[in-house]
Amino acid sequence: MTTPHDRPARFDVGVVGAGRVGAVLGAALVRAGHHVTGVTAVSEASRERAAALLPGVPVKPIPDVVAGAHLVVLAIPDDALAEVVAGLATTGTFTPGQLVMHTSGAHGIAVFESAAERDVVPLALHPAMTFTGTAIDLERLHDCCFGVTTVDLARPLAEALVIEMGGEPVWIPEDERLTYHAALAHGANHLVTLVSQSMELLRHAGVEEPSRILEPLLSAALANTLQQGDAALTGPVARGDAGTVAGHVGLLREVAPDIRPTYLALARATAQRALLSGRLRPSAADPLLQLLADEEDDS
Numbered sequence: 001m002t003t004p005h006d007r008p009a010r011f012d013v014g015v016v017g018a019g020r021v022g023a024v025l026g027a028a029l030v031r032a033g034h035h036v037t038g039v040t041a042v043s044e045a046s047r048e049r050a051a052a053l054l055p056g057v058p059v060k061p062i063p064d065v066v067a068g069a070h071l072v073v074l075a076i077p078d079d080a081l082a083e084v085v086a087g088l089a090t091t092g093t094f095t096p097g098q099l100v101m102h103t104s105g106a107h108g109i110a111v112f113e114s115a116a117e118r119d120v121v122p123l124a125l126h127p128a129m130t131f132t133g134t135a136i137d138l139e140r141l142h143d144c145c146f147g148v149t150t151v152d153l154a155r156p157l158a159e160a161l162v163i164e165m166g167g168e169p170v171w172i173p174e175d176e177r178l179t180y181h182a183a184l185a186h187g188a189n190h191l192v193t194l195v196s197q198s199m200e201l202l203r204h205a206g207v208e209e210p211s212r213i214l215e216p217l218l219s220a221a222l223a224n225t226l227q228q229g230d231a232a233l234t235g236p237v238a239r240g241d242a243g244t245v246a247g248h249v250g251l252l253r254e255v256a257p258d259i260r261p262t263y264l265a266l267a268r269a270t271a272q273r274a275l276l277s278g279r280l281r282p283s284a285a286d287p288l289l290q291l292l293a294d295e296e297d298d299s
Helices: 018-029 044-053 062-066 080-088 110-118 135-144 150-165 174-204 208-232 242-255 260-276 282-297
Strands: 011-014 034-038 071-075 100-104 121-127 143-149 170-172
Touching: 011 018, 011 062, 018 044, 018 071, 018 135, 018 150, 034 062, 034 100, 034 242, 062 080, 071 080, 071 135, 080 110, 100 150, 110 121, 110 174, 121 150, 143 150, 143 174, 150 170, 174 208, 208 260, 242 260, 242 282
Parallel strands: 011 034, 011 071, 071 100, 100 121, 143 170
Antiparallel strands: 121 143
């Protein structure tokens, strides 16, 4: 049996951006048998990351990384993507038939419009995972879905690249790309804020290891929600226990006023979802929603 490293590399790959995502995906492509010929790395942290995950790969300026590569990976901030694509197109750095992939969740392939005359093959492959920028991410890719958007003819190629990196391709239509990304950001990024606030309150209550209390609770809540959706909801809002919620809000006003607006907003959203899904009776929902409205007016 042969391994990817026993076979000739199929693509020469240029990685623009040795951030947490770019360096890891570059390493994943190397593991799949491709050859990374160059990487850009500006900061000291990115140079160290490139050295660790892409040993022996030369650090070059962007035009040198892109020129001659069969596959270009643009792992750069969302707001810089259009400008970089336009610059590389204007200077003639892209070559006809070149595969150009970006890792942005919010963008589809419309961001490549400025390079249309260069006849590149546009690929939007977004890994739905939070990255550490270390080798541990390579193993996490095996449980990771990638949001895939490209032209119809390139879809089999795009999905094959995702599978080679260890991920699972999930097709996202071009006009739904921002909705897809908003869903991921709302769920993952805001979860960090929510859990951090919960840990802060537990420390205020004298708990030395908040994670010990929260990990089994949150793990169960996440698993139940992924399986059952709104039916997994429990707690005082779902029960319509306005007295308990009022107690929480009053406490937060005194000990954590910065957390109080988050609690109010999420309690209102939770009550509305519980009401619509039939978990909360209208007779119980009315006083609860009125309480939350009054508290928000006082904010």
